[in-house]
Amino acid sequence: MSRLLRCHVGEELPIVTLPPVSRLDLIKYAGASGDYNPIHTVDDEAKKAGLPAIIAHGMWTMGNLAKLFTPYHEEGFIQDYQIRFRGMVFLGDIITLKARLTEENVQYSTFKVNAVNQNGVDVIKGIVTFAKYKDNEGSS
Template identity: 60%
Template sequence: MNPMYGVQPGDKLKTMTLPAVTRLDLIKYAGASGDYNPIHTIDEEAEKAGLPGVIAHGMWTMGSLAKLFTPFYEDGFIQDYSIRFQGMVFVGDVLTLHADVISHEESMITFDVYARNQQEKDVIRGNVVFRKHLETSAT
């Protein structure tokens, strides 16, 4: 039986704690995404913008949060993903990723998703709709 079949509202996916964010992570993401805004890679530029140091790209954080669903891609896929940025992510931050089941219908599971930093502050929060593959959906 596929793991997504048995989840019910109130259940939680296994949390994932990422390694501390590094400047290299952000440089690599800048290259991959084409977002070369220097507030993400150069301290002096971040400070000129009024920040205490470089901050992670919001989309880097959002993409990292989606890693929670990687083990389940045989079961289905992320159909919809909506988030709100709650706080900045800095070099050295350690993020813990969470996904809580809100609802489970025949072929769709809706999750409340969020990432928290080492101070237990949400840095991103939103919803994921995970659609199970039709040929493997349990009835």
């Protein structure tokens, strides 16, 4: 079993590739988040807003970054996100999520994270601070 706490500075977590973004994904996210801005679900409204097509909610993409850390929920939790939105995500895009350990101490592991589309273009870049549970101290 792979453990996050055994990861060393410079190593990457296993990459997560999302299925192609669907309209249903965005409709479900709109309902869950309360963000009903029609640029995320209605073609004509996105075009009226000057967009080439419907775009995913930025927070939908950001929220998906947590999937990188889901396998490690027994070792700790995401304490903090620092994210910069770099590009738009469109219907049909295939998003790949990546994380590389940059710093660690007894309490925290810090990761550079990013999400890229199928063309290798960054859509999100940032830093995630993963807080380690105290009972895991010394197990890294």
